[in-house]
Amino acid sequence: MRFYRALLRLYPSSFRGEYGQEMCAIFADRLRGKRGFLATRRLEIDALADVLPNAIRSHMDLLRQDLRYTARGLTGAWGFTVTAILVVALGIGATTAAFSITDHVLIRPLPFPRSQDLIALWENQPHRGISRMELSPGNFRDWKRLSTSFESMGACSTFSMNLVGTGSPERLDMAYVTWDLFPTLGVAASAGRIFTAGDDSPGAPGTVILSDRLWRSLFVADPHVLGRKVILNGDPYEVIGIMPGSFRYPERETQFWTPFRFAEDAFTDRTNTYLSVVGRLRRGVSLARARAEMQVVAKEVEREHPKENARTGATVGRLHDELSRQSRLLLTVLFAASLGVLLISCTNLANLLLVRALGRRHEFAVRLALGAGRERVIRQLVTESLVIAVVGGALGVGLALAAGPLMVKLVPDALPIAQTPPVDLRLLGFAAFVTVATALAFGVLPAIRVCGEAASAGLQAAARAGEGRRTEALRGALVIAEVAASVALLIGSGLLIRALWRLKDVDPGFRSDGVLALRTELPLPKYEKTDLRIRFYDQVLSEVRGLPGVSGAGYVSALPMLWRGGIWPISLAGEPPDPADARMVSVRYVTPGYFMAMKIPLLAGRDVASTDTQKSPFVAVVSESFVRRWWPGENPIARGFRVASDDRRVVGVAGDVRVRGLERESEPQVYLPAPQVADGDIIGYIPKDLVVRSSVATSTLLPSIRAIVEKADPQQPISDVRMVAEILEAETAPRSVQARVLAGFAATALVLAGVGIHGLLAFGVSQRTREIGVRLALGAQSSEILSMVLRRGILLATAGIAAGVTIAYGAGHAMKALLAGVSPADAATFAAAGAASFSMVILGCLFPALRAVRISPMTAIRSE
Amino acid sequence: MRHEIEPSSLLPLPPATFHILIAIAEEDRHGYAIIQEVAARTRGEVRLGAGTLYRSIQRMLEQGLIIEVRERPAPEQDDERRRYYRITEFGRDVAKAEARRLAQLVRLARASGFVAPQG
Numbered sequence: 001m002r003f004y005r006a007l008l009r010l011y012p013s014s015f016r017g018e019y020g021q022e023m024c025a026i027f028a029d030r031l032r033g034k035r036g037f038l039a040t041r042r043l044e045i046d047a048l049a050d051v052l053p054n055a056i057r058s059h060m061d062l063l064r065q066d067l068r069y070t071a072r073g074l075t076g077a078w079g080f081t082v083t084a085i086l087v088v089a090l091g092i093g094a095t096t097a098a099f100s101i102t103d104h105v106l107i108r109p110l111p112f113p114r115s116q117d118l119i120a121l122w123e124n125q126p127h128r129g130i131s132r133m134e135l136s137p138g139n140f141r142d143w144k145r146l147s148t149s150f151e152s153m154g155a156c157s158t159f160s161m162n163l164v165g166t167g168s169p170e171r172l173d174m175a176y177v178t179w180d181l182f183p184t185l186g187v188a189a190s191a192g193r194i195f196t197a198g199d200d201s202p203g204a205p206g207t208v209i210l211s212d213r214l215w216r217s218l219f220v221a222d223p224h225v226l227g228r229k230v231i232l233n234g235d236p237y238e239v240i241g242i243m244p245g246s247f248r249y250p251e252r253e254t255q256f257w258t259p260f261r262f263a264e265d266a267f268t269d270r271t272n273t274y275l276s277v278v279g280r281l282r283r284g285v286s287l288a289r290a291r292a293e294m295q296v297v298a299k300e301v302e303r304e305h306p307k308e309n310a311r312t313g314a315t316v317g318r319l320h321d322e323l324s325r326q327s328r329l330l331l332t333v334l335f336a337a338s339l340g341v342l343l344i345s346c347t348n349l350a351n352l353l354l355v356r357a358l359g360r361r362h363e364f365a366v367r368l369a370l371g372a373g374r375e376r377v378i379r380q381l382v383t384e385s386l387v388i389a390v391v392g393g394a395l396g397v398g399l400a401l402a403a404g405p406l407m408v409k410l411v412p413d414a415l416p417i418a419q420t421p422p423v424d425l426r427l428l429g430f431a432a433f434v435t436v437a438t439a440l441a442f443g444v445l446p447a448i449r450v451c452g453e454a455a456s457a458g459l460q461a462a463a464r465a466g467e468g469r470r471t472e473a474l475r476g477a478l479v480i481a482e483v484a485a486s487v488a489l490l491i492g493s494g495l496l497i498r499a500l501w502r503l504k505d506v507d508p509g510f511r512s513d514g515v516l517a518l519r520t521e522l523p524l525p526k527y528e529k530t531d532l533r534i535r536f537y538d539q540v541l542s543e544v545r546g547l548p549g550v551s552g553a554g555y556v557s558a559l560p561m562l563w564r565g566g567i568w569p570i571s572l573a574g575e576p577p578d579p580a581d582a583r584m585v586s587v588r589y590v591t592p593g594y595f596m597a598m599k600i601p602l603l604a605g606r607d608v609a610s611t612d613t614q615k616s617p618f619v620a621v622v623s624e625s626f627v628r629r630w631w632p633g634e635n636p637i638a639r640g641f642r643v644a645s646d647d648r649r650v651v652g653v654a655g656d657v658r659v660r661g662l663e664r665e666s667e668p669q670v671y672l673p674a675p676q677v678a679d680g681d682i683i684g685y686i687p688k689d690l691v692v693r694s695s696v697a698t699s700t701l702l703p704s705i706r707a708i709v710e711k712a713d714p715q716q717p718i719s720d721v722r723m724v725a726e727i728l729e730a731e732t733a734p735r736s737v738q739a740r741v742l743a744g745f746a747a748t749a750l751v752l753a754g755v756g757i758h759g760l761l762a763f764g765v766s767q768r769t770r771e772i773g774v775r776l777a778l779g780a781q782s783s784e785i786l787s788m789v790l791r792r793g794i795l796l797a798t799a800g801i802a803a804g805v806t807i808a809y810g811a812g813h814a815m816k817a818l819l820a821g822v823s824p825a826d827a828a829t830f831a832a833a834g835a836a837s838f839s840m841v842i843l844g845c846l847f848p849a850l851r852a853v854r855i856s857p858m859t860a861i862r863s864e
Numbered sequence: 865m866r867h868e869i870e871p872s873s874l875l876p877l878p879p880a881t882f883h884i885l886i887a888i889a890e891e892d893r894h895g896y897a898i899i900q901e902v903a904a905r906t907r908g909e910v911r912l913g914a915g916t917l918y919r920s921i922q923r924m925l926e927q928g929l930i931i932e933v934r935e936r937p938a939p940e941q942d943d944e945r946r947r948y949y950r951i952t953e954f955g956r957d958v959a960k961a962e963a964r965r966l967a968q969l970v971r972l973a974r975a976s977g978f979v980a981p982q983g
Contacts, residue, residue: 019895019918022946026896026914050913058919 001028003044010055012062013375062376066383073384077356081388083755084352088392088438090748091345093399096431098338098741100400101407102331103430104421110320111246111417113186114280118319119150119290121277123298123312128584132315135275137260138267139301139309140178143277146297149290150279154181156250156257157274162523162717163218163256164231170218171521171719172255179259184280185249192226192241199240200259206237207259212245214255232258233523249416250276270308278319291316326663326817327412330738333815334410337492340485341745342434344752347478350442351756353385354475355763357450364451378447385443386436393435397428409737449474475760476796482756483800483837484807486749490833491808492815493742498829499820500739503732509657510560511599515724516698517559520709520716521688524680530614533686534675536712537591538610540690543708545593549696554594555674555687560659561727566685567667572630573640573647585626586659586667587643589687591674595621595654597693598724605637605652612651612673619673621652626668643670662731663820691724698723735818750840753800757844761793765848769855777857789852793845801834808833871957874927875965880920883910885929885951885959892933894946895921921949929955 004027008020027047034040074081109115122132123139135143135155144153156177162169179200188194189209199207208230210219219225229236237258248254260266281290294314302309357364364377401423408419421427449471520540527533537555544553558566568587594600595607603624612619620643627636636650660666674687694701702721709716765772772785812824822829877885887893887901899912924930933950951959973979 015918015922018922022895023914023918025946026899029896046913047915050915052915054913054915054919058922061923 001031004047007047007051010051011058012379014062014373015058017373062379063383066380067387069380070384070387074387080352080356084349084388085392085395087345087348087352087752087755088389088435089395089399090752091342091349092393092396092431092434092438093403094338094341094396094745094748095434096397096400096427097403097407098331098335099430100404100421100423100427101410102335103426104417105323105331105411105415106328108417108426115320116318117151117281117283118185119279119281119287120317120319120322121153121279121294122315123273124315125312127311134273135277136267136270136273136308137262137275138270138305139273139312140275140277141267142301142304143294143297143314146300147279147290147293149282149285149293151282152180152184153277153279154178154184155260155275155277156181157260157276158251158254160521160719161232162234162521162715164715169231169715169717171519171717172214173251173253174256174258175250175254176260177257181249181278184278186280187243187247187249189241190244192239194241195257195259200261202261202263204259204261206232206235206261207240208232208237209241209243209257210239211243211247211255211257215242234526246418248418250414252413252415252417252419270305287316287318323412323415327410327734329815329818330734331410333492333496333811333818334738334741336811337489337742337745340489341749341752342438344482344485344749344756346438346442347482348752348756348759349385349388349438350446351475351478351759353381353443354446354450354471355759357381357446358471358763361450368451374451377451378444381447381451382440382443385447386439389435389439389443393431393438396435397431400431403741406737407741410734412734445474472764479753479756479760479796480800480803482749482753483797483841484803486746486753486840487801487804487833487837488807488811489742489746489749490836491805491829492811493739493746494829494833495812495815495819495822495824495826496735496739496742498822498826499818500732500735502822503662503735503820506658506662508560508662508728509600509655510724512724512728514693514695515597516692516694516701516705517720517722517724517727518690518692518702518705518718519688519720520690520718522686522716527686528679530675530677530679533677536716537674537687539712540708541591541593543711544690544692544705547694547701547704549701550692550694552593552597552599552693554597554691555591556594556689556691557589557674557677557685557687559689559691559724559727560657561661561731562689564660568643568670570641570643570670573642583630584667585622585643585670587670587672587685589674589677589685590621590671591687594671594691597691599693600657601655603653603655605650607652608671608673610675613675618646618648618676619651620648621654621671622650623654623656623669625656625666626670627653629668643672646676648672662728689720750837753837754840754844757793757796757841758847760796761789761845761848762851764792765789765852768852772852772855773857773859776855782853785852785855786849789849790842790845793841793849797838797841801837804837805830805834871954871961874929874958875962877958877962878920879910880912880916881924881929882959882962883912884917884920884924884949885955885962888930888949888951889956889959892948892950894948896946898949924955928952929958 001024004024008016008023011020027043030043031040034043110118112118121135121143123135124131124133134157137155140153140155144150147153154177156175158173158175160171160173163172163174164170177195179195179197182188182194190212192209194209195207198204210225215221215225225239225242228239230239231237243257279290281287291314294316298309298312298314302312367377368374404420408421411417411419411421520536522533522536527536541553541555544550566587567584570583570585572583590608592607592609595602602621605621608619608621620641622636627634631639636653639650640647641650642648654669654671656666657669658664658666659669677685677687690705692701692705698721706718709718775785776782808830809825812819812826816824883902883906884898886905887898893901895914895917899914899917902910902912921930925932930949930951933948970979
């Protein structure tokens with residue numbers, strides 16, 4: 001019998017209340033006729049088969065009924081319906097958009113099998129403040145040999161190469177890899193094969209694997225590309241495989257891969273560090289164990305090579321955690337803010353539903369009096385809020401998708417994932433979850449509250465009474481929460497905008513306006529000899545300088561902010577060498593005219609000159625900070641120092657440049673004359689970036705430059721054409737996207753809070769029409785009525801602003817790292833946000849207050 | 865009760881509904897009695913479950929095919945918990961329409977040789 005009673009719980013309670021007892025009686029009758037265990041179980045199974053489908057159908061009947069009723073109710077109240085749906089859409093849209101990016105970057109596992117076992121390995125030198133440094137091939141080989149925690153280990157290094165496949169040469173981002181990298185990542189080719197140990201041995205013929213993107217674009221998805229020869233930097237390579245479209249490694253835009261084919265001498269120089277290493281943990285080995293083992297391994301390698309590996313340890317972390325702290329914080333703040341918007345829109349929805357339900361109290365009282373169960377009425381109200389939430393949620397997902405192109409700028413380039421987050425079941429599931437949770441959490445509360453009141457107050461009272469004290473308090477609290485959240489969002493986005501402004505005000509050390517940059521990376525071994533390169537630069541530069549509108553042109557080995565490497569130790573003349581190599585500088589090779597083109601001021605001495613050659617004394621131009629740090633108050637000209645195993649004399653002092661970007665301190669800079677680069681290849685030090693300052697449009701300038709380069713070397717590709725201003729903009733792009741999105745959230749929140757206050761007070765006034773009428777009739781002044789209405793609004797606003805300021809202060813501290821030095825308690829921002837929300841509140845109060853004043857005593861009293 | 869809807873708009877009736885209408889065509893019955901009546905009339909072939917019965921009853925009440933009656937039989941035969949159901953005029957109309965529909969079907973079946981002519 002207990003079994004059957006439990007079964008009946010499956011029915012809607014209204015049905016159970018109506019027929020439950022009789023059904024139990026029937027079951028009891030049947031039970032009496034049965035003897036024995038089996039017969040009883042048979043009966044129970046029959047009962048289950050009978051009750052289950054019928055219970056479901058009963059629920060569906062009710063749902064159909066409620067939906068019909070809801071549709072009628074909602075189409076009859078367009079103002080309410082549209083407002084409620086928009087409010088929900090904004091909240092769910094904001095949250096879904098923020099979730100899609102946050103999930104894509106922070107939460108989702110990387111797109112490799114057993115990706116949690118993939119580990120990034122770096123060298124570190126804590127005494128030099130370096131926590132992550134690439135490995136030298138020698139150290140990589142030793143680490144791999146000596147460690148046991150890893151199933152396999154592979155390495156790669158990103159670069160760019162000139163590829164001649166079909167027609168004109170192209171400069172493409174690529175990666176050199178060790179043959180075991182792909183197996184370590186657990187990926188296979190979608191066509192052809194991946195590299196073998198044989199492909200990666202010295203003297204092996206050149207092989208290349210194409211990315212899906214490159215295969216589709218450059219080779220127009222040619223199915224016969226496997227086995228074809230392409231020319232990379234002048235040498236033939238055979239295409240042996242194509243990777244799947246989802247494979248991006250180590251960076252998003254890596255176009256193809258080719259093995260290192262290390263010669264034995266590559267392993268000797270342990271100070272030449274350029275390998276990014278990834279390992280796959282053996283099953284059952286913990287990260288902590290691998291970390292501990294690698295410290296031992298690093299010590300062992302240090303013992304074998306005490307000089308080059310002095311105080312070199314191992315940094316071991318999951319590949320997925322390689323994201324910069326700032327990117328992480330940027331997204332966390334964004335997601336938190338979106339939850340704020342969601343909270344505000346939910347409270348607004350709750351308030352709207354509450355007001356609507358209060359207005360229908362009479363109707364509910366009637367239904368209750370006619371015998372509808374409370375559960376039926378609540379169910380009806382919840383169905384209504386579900387319908388609103390589902391329509392609003394669908395609209396919100398649409399909004400989130402529309403915001404996609406803006407939001408994708410927050411996905412860091414250096415992650416091996418697609419830029420655009422996938423729109424899949426996971427995202428839609430999240431949106432659906434938020435939608436349903438919103439509807440239930442914020443729909444049930446008003447329903448229960450109002451239903452309870454309608455039931456207790458009875459018909460008469462429900463029709464006439466003002467809103468209950470407790471309901472009023474609840475609505476007040478909701479409005480306070482809205483104001484608080486909107487103030488917190490306003491302050492948060494205000495702080496970020498201030499930080500953005502501050503960064504945009506930072507002097508990069510050069511003037512970017514009107515400077516075009518492009519890359520002509522001279523391939524080796526063709527340009528093995530420095531003389532040959534200099535001839536190319538001279539010809540290109542002299543012709544470019546002759547173009548109309550051009551006021552300066554020069555070459556540099558790497559533009560500031562784009563490449564943050566090139567950090568070398570120096571030792572000062574007349575001083576013992578610094579054992580800890582604590583004196584680090586940022587080294588660039590430049591041609592004459594680079595400073596002028598970039599408008600980097602020359603503060604003393606001269607620019608590098610075409611007379612500075614391999615045969616003349618080795619010289620350098622140093623930055624102001626170099627002098628300030630090491631020769632304070634002294635004349636630096638003609639003083640000597642040693643860098644990259646050459647002694648150099650200072651011939652000039654240039655202004656400081658923010659090489660490492662606007663947000664970080666940079667090492668002092670050292671500029672060396674381009675002709676004084678040794679023959680052969682020091683990775684990254686051959687000048688390749690051409691900067692041209694001009695007053696004419698790029699569209700006119702670029703074809704002329706292309707013609708000049710083609711004349712100098714018809715095989716030489718041009719790549720990476722951009723304005724230097726874009727490089728500067730890219731520095732702050734993620735921030736400005738974040739600030740824009742957050743400001744959008746804050747504006748939405750502000751408006752929603754205003755709507756909330758307005759709704760609350762307008763309803764209050766309409767409920768008190770009679771009371772206000774009586775007061776006016778008894779001689780109350782309009783100003784008294786006005787202040788009566790305003791007082792409530794201002795009280796709520798003050799409470800909300802106080803709470804919001806407190807929250808914002810805490811949040812500001814949590815995101816201090818994003819504030820670029822702006823104080824989390826920045827008074828101006830707080831004042832502006834407070835003032836903005838206060839004015840919004842006043843605006844929200846104004847209409848209800850004015851309506852209260854305009855109430856005509858006679859009509860108000862007569863209407864009762 | 866006047867009905868705006870045509871009896872034919874409810875056709876075809878779910879089998880359970882039709883059985884219930886037949887079971888209470890002659891006298892008012894309570895739920896359990898309906899189950900027993902249906903079983904008896906079909907020689908035990910149709911055994912309505914309580915779930916099916918009451919969900920059908922709920923819908924039939926809404927559709928106006930039956931009503932609940934307050935007059936009870938003599939007290940000694942009555943059970944407090946039991947409610948009696950009576951067919952309405954509309955219910956009769958619907959049942960007749962359904963019967964006609966079924967008869968029509970049987971005629972068609974017979975014409976095509978699916979049913980042996982009655983002898």
